[in-house]
Amino acid sequence: MMRLPVATSAAGLNAGFIGVPLDIGTSHRPGARFGPRQIRAESCLIRPYNMATGAAPFDALQVADLGDVPINTYNLLKSVDIIEQHYGPVLDAGCIPLTLGGxxxxxxxxxxxxxAKHGPVALIHVDAHADVNPDMFGERIAHGT
Incomplete structure (x- = not known):
């Protein structure tokens, strides 16, 4: 990602990119599972500094690509658990996860x-629709719930 190093652990990192190649929770447009791979591919064109301002965040921060969460492509509920468990050690290391989804x-x-790490959190969700359905087709967990 952005020509940054790949790391196998979040230890010592200020932030880490994590891919979550999941789209088994969607009802209409699959393909988001390819998001992390494509974002990484396109990011190679990004410079490590801003040519206009001279800002160079990677000079002051330790950032790496932590790879993808190994989701279960056949089971959404197991994948949700796998993702949650994957983020625990990253957060415990004091690393800010920068997620590529999914x-x-x-x-x-x-x-x-x-x-689990910080207590109650909030989310600002900007989308064409609210994604706050109580269920979708009888399922409590899906992309629109």
């Missing part, structure tokens, strides 16, 4: 992990 379902387990 359908909107990924917000739930990430927020759960953040709540």
């Amino acid at each position: 359908d909107h379902t990924i917000a739930l387990p990430i927020l759960r992990a953040m709540k």
Whole structure:
């Protein structure tokens, strides 16, 4: 990601990019699972500093790519648990996760992990629709719940 190093641990990092290639929670447009890979591919064009301002955040911060969460592509509920468990050690290391997703379902387990570490958290969600349904087709967890 952005030509940054790859790391296997969040220890010592200020922030880390984490891919969550999940789209089994979506009802209409699959393909978000390819988001992390494509964002990484396009990010190689980004310079490590801003040419106009001279800002160079990677000179002051330790940032790396922590790879992808190994989700279960056949089970949404297991994947939600896997994502939540994956974020725990990252947050425990004091590393700020920078997530590359994935359908909107990924917000739930990430927020759960953040709540476990920091207490109550909030989310500002900007989208064309609210994604606050109590269920979708009888399921409590999906991209629009």
